Amino acid sequence: MNFLEISRIGFMCAFFLYCAAFIFYVIAVTGKTWRNHDPERHEAKWGRISFAASSLGLISHLIYCGTRWAYSGHVPVSNMYEFMTFLSMMIMIAFTVVFLMYRKILIGMFTLPLAIIIMAYAAVFPQDVQPLIPSLRSIWLYIHVTLAATGESFFAVGFIAGLMYLLRTIDFRGSDKISRRQKWWLEFTLFSIIIVLGFIVSVFSFRASGYEAVFIQNQTRIDSQVQQNSTIVTKEVYKLPPIVAPHQSEPERMQSFLGMKKPLFEAPSWMKGANAGRKLNTVIWAILTGTVLYLLLRLIIRKPLGQVIAPALRGASPDVLDEISYRSIAIGFPIFTLGALVFAMIWAQQAWGRFWGWDPKEVWALITWLFYSAYLHLRLSRGFQGRKASWLAVLGFLVVMFTLVGVNLIIAGLHSYAGTD
Incomplete structure (x- = not known):
């Protein structure tokens, strides 16, 4: 058995362990309402089981990364399969850091699905180890891409906490104009996530x-x-x-x-x-x-998705969720700045002879940086907290995902070496 085969096994083990951990987190959160249970004891017990399962999944994920790196001779981030798998691994690392800081099981229940979806999305693309094109054969590949992914992983945790804040605080029974608008945009955000699931389902169905x-x-x-x-x-x-x-x-x-x-x-x-x-x-x-998946879900549950998920967050503190979102973005921003802008421009100078060339990926990386700069500015100097800040955290990660997915798959440019099939 060679390193490549071990990496594939590591990938599958990580995926299924994350799925199991998500189920355990759901049991830990929703099981508190079961009869004949001590809620605190139940949450503590299943919380430990959930975190252990997600940690084992992360270890398997690290084994995947290390063995694929050993087989290929370069850090596995050179195409869409490798980069999205690496991003999901960094999201789990960021989640682990935040979880150890706050010990909030709810964060796990919402972060694990994001990591699972990104891993499933990665599996859509060709998984063969591909030789690096000349412009990628540089030490800056390790520095630029890994730091950018690390920053984006903390943005993802900020997005999760922001989305949880909105689910916790929006009045789903309200009929005034503001409540209707908030509910509509929240439902649209959840619909956007289901669009990604739709892509995964359609590709695997027709591939099979x-x-x-x-x-x-x-x-x-x-x-x-x-x-x-x-x-x-x-x-x-x-x-x-x-x-x-x-x-x-x-x-x-x-x-x-x-x-x-x-x-x-x-x-x-x-x-x-x-x-x-x-x-x-x-x-x-x-x-x-x-759209078909969303309509089927709505037909089955007969309620907006947000209204179905919201009751699981009744015991969560909105202030804590707001703080987690802010701190995650505050950690990710300087890392993203170094990886996606500073070191990226140095590498661009070495590879293409210019620091900046208005390539679509460069433009959207700048848009992402400007967006989170505005978020931090509004948060620190304008008092943007709570719902306003949470909406910005959600919108910011949607910008990140378009930079990663839309630019690579839709817009042609110098960064369009995604290895798509």
Whole structure:
């Protein structure tokens, strides 16, 4: 058994241990209301079991990282599978730090699902060990990416605590305009998370069924030296039924799905970048599947999701949740600043000969930094606390996730070496 096989086993063990730990955290929180139980004793007992399970999962996660690193010879953050798996591991480390500071079991019940979803999302992408492209063969890969992921992991814990604060304090029975608006935006946040689940479900479902469609795409390229146009013929493979076909393409092979024998429309010509049509098709499938999942959940529970989750937080202190959110972001901000901006610009100078080039990933990293700078400024000088600060913490992490997911998968740029399939 080589290091690569051990890393795969470590990944699976970590995933299932996190799932088990989440169940234990739910039992620890909700079981306090069971009859013939001492609530404090029950919470303490299952809290220890839950934290032990999540810690074992983290150890397995570290084994995955170490053995994959030993096999490949570089820190495993060079593609989407490796980076998102590394991010979920750092979220668990950040959670462990915060948990040891505050000893709040509720944080575990909400953080574990985020780590699980990110690991499942990572598993969608190719898992083969890929050689580093020349621009990544640098010590700055270790410094820039790992520090950026560490900062983002604390932002994730801040997001979790902020979301919990909103669930704890929003009046779901209120009918005034402010209450309705708060409930709508909270439900939209939960819907956005389900969209990611929809992406995961759609990819794994069609992958299991062996679905595949192949298109022949004709791309026109202008040769500036001879002032002539040349046509490049490429093949683009879809693993999801093609609602959107690549621009200027013809299907070579396409399986029928629900009677759909051809794409509904073609990707617009202004969508640039490799595999633009396939990426748009993936986004559409994620939204469709996520919407169906959300509607099914609403049909089953017959209530807004936030209203169903909120009762689990009745015993939580809003002030403590607000403090956890702020402290997590305050820890993550300087780490993110060093990793995503300062060291990133140094590496950009060495790799591409410039500190800044308005690449989409650079722009969104700057937007993320400016957003959290504004958060800390408003928090410290303008007294933004409680609900206002929590909304900013939630929105900030949505910006982080777009920087990680949207920029890599939708927008073409120098950072589009995500290893997508």
